[in-house]
Every structure is written in structure tokens, then in C-alpha cells.
Amino acid sequence: MMAAGNAFISGNEAIAAGVRLARPQVIAAYPITPQTTVIERLAEMVEDGSLPAEYLHVESEHSALSACIGASAVGARSFTASSSQGLLYMAECLHYASGGRFPVVMMNANRSVALPWNIYGDQRDSLSLLDCGWIQAYAEDAQESLDLVIQAYAIAEHPDVLTPVMINLDGFVLTHTYELVSVPDPVDVDAFLPSFQTTNRMDPDHPMSLGFTAGPRHNQAFKQLQHLAMLSSARVIRETEARYGEVTGRRYPGLVEAFQCDDAEYVIVTLGSVAGTVRPVVERLRSMGERVGLLRIRYMRPFPEEEVRVALAGAKAVGVLEKDISFGYEGTVFTNVNSALTRSDAMPQRLLNFIGGLGGKDIPAVDIESLFSRLKAFDDEATVTFI
Amino acid sequence: MNHPVRNTAYRPPSRLEDYPVGTAFPSGHLVDINAAWRSERPVIDTERCTNCLVCWLLCPDGVIRRTGDGGLEIDYDYCKGCGICARECRFDVIHMQKEGS
Numbered sequence: 001m002m003a004a005g006n007a008f009i010s011g012n013e014a015i016a017a018g019v020r021l022a023r024p025q026v027i028a029a030y031p032i033t034p035q036t037t038v039i040e041r042l043a044e045m046v047e048d049g050s051l052p053a054e055y056l057h058v059e060s061e062h063s064a065l066s067a068c069i070g071a072s073a074v075g076a077r078s079f080t081a082s083s084s085q086g087l088l089y090m091a092e093c094l095h096y097a098s099g100g101r102f103p104v105v106m107m108n109a110n111r112s113v114a115l116p117w118n119i120y121g122d123q124r125d126s127l128s129l130l131d132c133g134w135i136q137a138y139a140e141d142a143q144e145s146l147d148l149v150i151q152a153y154a155i156a157e158h159p160d161v162l163t164p165v166m167i168n169l170d171g172f173v174l175t176h177t178y179e180l181v182s183v184p185d186p187v188d189v190d191a192f193l194p195s196f197q198t199t200n201r202m203d204p205d206h207p208m209s210l211g212f213t214a215g216p217r218h219n220q221a222f223k224q225l226q227h228l229a230m231l232s233s234a235r236v237i238r239e240t241e242a243r244y245g246e247v248t249g250r251r252y253p254g255l256v257e258a259f260q261c262d263d264a265e266y267v268i269v270t271l272g273s274v275a276g277t278v279r280p281v282v283e284r285l286r287s288m289g290e291r292v293g294l295l296r297i298r299y300m301r302p303f304p305e306e307e308v309r310v311a312l313a314g315a316k317a318v319g320v321l322e323k324d325i326s327f328g329y330e331g332t333v334f335t336n337v338n339s340a341l342t343r344s345d346a347m348p349q350r351l352l353n354f355i356g357g358l359g360g361k362d363i364p365a366v367d368i369e370s371l372f373s374r375l376k377a378f379d380d381e382a383t384v385t386f387i
Numbered sequence: 388m389n390h391p392v393r394n395t396a397y398r399p400p401s402r403l404e405d406y407p408v409g410t411a412f413p414s415g416h417l418v419d420i421n422a423a424w425r426s427e428r429p430v431i432d433t434e435r436c437t438n439c440l441v442c443w444l445l446c447p448d449g450v451i452r453r454t455g456d457g458g459l460e461i462d463y464d465y466c467k468g469c470g471i472c473a474r475e476c477r478f479d480v481i482h483m484q485k486e487g488s
Contacts, residue, residue: 101409162408200411209414218399221406228403 002041004185011174014142014181015081015107015167016041018149020051021189022105024079026071028056028064032086033119034171035109039081061086065093065104072102073210075201077153080104083171084111084125091129097164098133098226100211101200103156104164105149106134110272110323111171112359120360121171122323123272127300127332133226135165135233136300138271142179145169147250150189154240157196160232170273170323172360184248192247234302255304257296258311260286264293266375267312269337270321271297274363278321281368292372297333305340312341317350317375321368321387323357330384331355352380356387363387390449393417393464417465425468427483431459435480442472442481 002009002017009017015038019027027046029039045051054071058064061082068078082090087108097104108126112118126136135155139145145167152165169175202210214222238254245251257275260282261267268278275296285292295311297304312318318341320334329335334353341347354371356363367387374380397418400406431442436459443451443459450462451472461472473481 099410159408200407200409207413208411211410212412212414214410218406221400221403222410225403225406225408229408 002183004183007181007183008178009142009181010037010176010178011139011142011145011169012037012109012176013041014146015149015169016045017181017183018146019079020045021184021186022079022150022153022193023051023077023195024053024105025076026054026056026068026078027080028058028067028071028078029080029082030058030061030064030086032061032083034111034121034175035081035083035086035107037175038107038109042079061090062093065090065097065106068104069093069097069100069102072097072104073100073200073202075196075198077157077196078104079106081107081109083109084113087125087129088113091132094129094132094134094164096211099222101162101226101229102164103153103162103196105152105156106164106166107149108166108168109171109175110168116359118359119171121173122358122360123168123170124324124358126166126168127324130300130332133163133230134301135163135230136168137165137298138168138300139174140273140275140296141174142177142181143250144252145174146181146183147244147248147252150184150193151240151244153196154193154243155233155236157198158233158236158240161229161236163226163229163233168272174273182248182250188247192244230302234304237299252298254307255297255299255302256307256311257298258307259294259296261293261295261311263291263314265291265314265316266372267293267295267315267318268321268368268371269295269297269308269312269318269333271300271333272323274321274323274357277363277365278368281365281372285369285372290372300333300336303336303340305343308337308340309344309346312348313344313346315348317352317378318348319352319354319371319375321354321356321363321371325355325358334384350375350378350380351383353384354387355384389452390462390465391417393420420464422463422465422467425466425486427468427470427485428463428466429461429468429470429472429481430484431461432480432482433458435478437478439477441475441477445475446472
């Protein structure tokens with residue numbers, strides 16, 4: 001089903017196909033909707049021998065990531081996946097992985113957070129964990145999901161980075177939608193992604209303390225190094241995408257994708273699968289002569305500060321559309337975009353924040369059109385509105 | 388076995404590039420002394436000590452060292468002054484002496 005060549009698979013299955021090509025030695029995960037089919041497919045691959053990995057059955061998400069950290073500490077490539085409540089349950093371990101510089105790769109199915117209980121997609125789970133030291137990527141479609149997971153290992157394990165990566169897929173809209181996906185040849189992926197090598201390996205011949213204490217005198221230096229490594233990852237992401245393009249022919253545009261932004265007066269900034277709804281709206285409005293654009297943020301960490309400034313330099317009005325709200329203020333993506341723009345000479349005249357899609361609420365194309373109309377009308381009173 | 392000795396040649400990192408990447412670093416040596424809260428110190432009467440090693444076994448910080456010539460000595464850089472060695476000594480040859488006296 002997921003052999004090299006074209007396959008008709010879901011976002012989750014594209015992740016599983018990508019993970020198999022990346023050849024992790026350890027997979028530890030706990031099932032949660034809408035992530036479940038990722039680890040079901042991986043379990044089948046381990047069972048049928050097409051993925052020679054240890055598949056650990058764990059009792060919780062906290063244990064799943066802990067096991068991946070332990071595997072990484074002995075020099076094994078590891079993978080986990082989670083969603084929503086499960087991601088929050090492993091929150092403590094997210095900091096352990098990034099602080100210990102263990103290059104674990106994780107897929108997160110973006111899903112609402114209780115209460116009220118809800119299994120559908122929004123991005124409050126991962127965006128509330130933006131500060132945990134993980135690289136955060138947001139996929140738009142199944143093909144990008146597969147390509148991201150392979151690239152993620154090359155990025156995470158790069159000696160200048162050594163930082164874990166979280167790949168986010170919108171729950172159901174992306175995780176469960178079937179698309180045509182090109183699955184790379186394993187030989188090509190092996191050439192692109194050599195086996196994991198680390199000097200921090202737990203090794204009886206060269207014993208070291210792992211996971212040690214650092215008191216007030218030295219602790220901050222470790223945090224500063226994490227920050228510098230995260231900043232370095234922006235360059236490594238671009239280099240990795242270039243190498244991946246040479247191998248597969250699929251080229252990715254770096255931390256953001258600017259679609260029709262060059263001369264755009266009105267731009268919607270967003271991330272994840274909803275960009276797939278915004279893009280045809282932009283194309284239709286463009287065909288009617290309107291100067292509109294889409295800026296899709298592919299990586300929230302490291303944040304594409306310069307790319308955002310460049311892409312929005314000529315815009316009159318910008319709307320940040322996100323499936324997230326930091327209660328009492330604004331959406332977290334908006335906060336980040338606004339911060340980047342305040343350091344720009346070309347701040348747009350209006351910067352609005354559209355909160356939508358919470359708990360899986362649909363964002364149809366007609367809503368996107370009305371957002372562009374509001375950007376042009378300049379009559380919104382409030383900066384933050386729920387759509 | 389004796390506890391690790393302090394590595395006096397060790398210099399803590401002063402520049403960012405001197406730090407390890409992540410929390411992995413060779414260990415097996417001590418880099419700082421740690422005994423500041425001791426109010427009393429145990430003193431061994433080495434003339435009467437039988438070298439039975441009960442104190443050596445029971446010291447919770449492992450700071451009683453076998454000297455190699457049949458004797459024992461206490462590493463006061465790490466002794467916390469808990470008094471377990473004095474209490475457990477079967478020949479009553481370890482006594483607690485007030486610090487500063």
C-alpha cells in the first residue's frame with residue numbers, strides 16, 4: 001500500500017510511510033484519536049518485518065516520550081506520536097528531550113483540548129507548548145507530511161541543531177483525508193538520511209553522566225545554547241530542504257510559503273491545512289484583479305521573523321487566521337507575527353487576528369472571502385475576532 | 388572502594404563554547420567541596436582504631452577513606468558531620484568534636 005511510487009493514503013498513513021523510510025530503531029507511542037492510525041500502521045510494519053524497529057507498548061504518553069528519550073540516549077533513532085490531551089500529558093518530557101538535546105521526532109495530530117471534550121482539530125494543543133524547546137512544523141497536506149518527517153530527522157540530528165522536532169497535522173482534516181502521495185524510493189532516502197550518530201551516546205567504554213544537574217551558576221548557559229541551536233536550525237532547515245529536493249525533486253520554500261505575496265495589498269497569514277482553503281480563494285480573487293495573497297507559516301519554531309517581514313512588506317492590511325486563542329489576549333500566531341512586524345519599517349496599516357476552527361469548527365471558502373473583504377473595508381473595531 | 392577524589396585540575400566552563408551539548412559529560416570525579424553545614428566533625432583515634440571498617444561501610448556519604456596502610460581517614464571536604472560513624476563505632480574510638488573548638 002505504501003511502497004515506493006504513487007500511493008492513495010491519508011495524512012496519518014503518509015507519516016507512517018515517511019517514518020518507515022527514516023528507519024527509526026525505536027517507536028514508543030500511546031494511541032489517541034486522531035493520531036491512532038499512524039501508530040497502527042507502524043505496528044503493522046514492525047509486525048510484517050518491513051520496519052525493523054523495537055515497538056514499545058507503553059502505558060501513557062509520558063512513558064512514550066520517556067522511552068524515546070532513553071532510546072535516543074543510547075544512540076537510537078526514535079519516533080513517537082500523540083495529540084491533544086496526550087501531548088499535554090507528555091509536556092514535562094518535552095522539556096527533558098529538548099534540554100537533553102535528544103533529537104526525537106514526533107508527529108502531533110492537532111486536536112482541541114478539553115473541556116468541553118472534543119476530538120476534532122484545532123491547534124491549541126501544540127501552540128500552548130511553543131516554548132518547550134521543540135522545532136514545530138505545520139503540514140498542509142499528506143505529501144508535505146511524509147516529506148517533513150523524513151527531513152525532520154536530518155534537521156533534528158544535525159550537530160548544529162540536536163533539537164527534537166514536532167510535526168503537526170490538523171486533526172481529521174489532514175490526518176484522515178486521503179490524497180495521492182509520492183512515496184520516495186528507500187535507496188534515495190538512505191542516501192539523504194544516514195544513520196543517527198551522536199557523541200552523547202550512553203556507552204560503557206566511554207562512561208558519562210547523562211541528564212545531570214546544573215545549578216544557578218551554569219544552568220542558564222545550557223538554555224542559551226538551546227536558543228542558539230534553535231536559531232541555527234533555520235539555516236539547517238533550508239539546507240536540508242535543498243538536499244531533499246535534489247533527491248526527490250520536491251522542493252520546499254523554507255520556514256514560510258509566500259503565495260502571491262509579492263505585490264499583495266491584503267494578505268492572510270495562516271498555518272496548516274486551512275491554507276489549502278485560502279489558496280484557491282486567493283487564486284479566484286486574483287483572477288478578478290484583486291491584489292491578495294497567502295502567507296503560510298510552515299515552522300512556528302524557529303519563528304520565520306525575517307521571512308514574515310519580507311513577505312508582508314508591501315501589504316496594507318494583514319489578517320492572521322489561526323485555530324488558537326491565548327485567553328485574555330490574542331492568538332499566539334498573531335502575537336508572533338505582530339512582534340516580527342513591529343521591528344519592520346513596513347508595518348501594515350491594519351493587522352487583524354481571526355480566531356477560527358476551534359474544536360473543529362469548519363472554515364469554508366466563503367468565510368475566507370469575507371475575511372479578505374474585512375481586510376479591505378478597514379472597518380473592524382476589534383483587533384481579535386472569532387469567525 | 389573509596390569515593391571519587393576531587394579533581395583539582397578541573398576548571399568549570401567560563402565561555403558558552405566550553406559547555407557540553409546537552410546533559411552528557413564524563414563524570415567519576417568531584418569538582419566542588421560540599422561540607423559547609425557541618426557543626427561537629429568526627430575524629431578517629433587512630434591509635435586505638437582496629438580498622439574493623441564498620442564506619443567505612445556505614446558512612447552515608449562514603450567519605451571515610453582506606454589509606455592503604457591499614458588505616459582510615461575522613462575526607463572533611465565532603466563529611467556532613469552526621470555522626471553515624473561515631474555512634475556505630477564498636478570500639479568507641481570516634482568522637483564528635485565541635486567545629487571551631
